[in-house]
Amino acid sequence: MLVVNKLTKLTLVHCNIIEIKPRTFYKLGSVKYLHLDNNHIKTVPPGIFAEVNELQTLTFMYNDIFTVSPEAFLNLNQLFELDLRGNELTEVQRKTLEPLTNLTILFLQNNQMKYVHAASLPYMQLRQLSLMDNKIMGLERGRSPICRT
Secondary structure: OOOOOOOOEEEOOOOOOOOOOOOOOOOOOOOOEEEOOOOOOOEEOOOOOOOOOOOOEEEOOOOOOOEEOOOOOOOOOOOOEEEOOOOOOOOOOHHHHOOOOOOOEEEOOOOOOOEEOHHHOOOOOOOEEEOOOOOOOEEOOOOOOOOOO
16 A cells, blocks of 8 residues: 655656546645646646645646646645646636745746736736746736736
């Protein structure tokens, strides 16, 4: 029997994962670092993480993700790094990022984003935000919700 109650890092890279179902990581509450890179995941559904968890770093680099549910990151109030680079995202909804109150690093580079709207990003204490290698045609003018001056 595999004991996973002390597991702190889970790496599922190049595993040909195509789908994540709700409640997938419910019994892995002690995991702090979860890497799901270089798979074939298309969507990030709601309800994959337990209410009580210790997740700090979550990476979905180089999948085929084109949509992230607005409830995908509920309960991730300890998450400080989210990496969604190298996917097919055209936008990230404000509601999706709002639960991430401690997020300081957000990688969205190498996606299909064309516009960055101030209303898309909630106020966050980001130290690092990468949007490079997107197809950004315009930035909304106005006060940034990312930082207050």
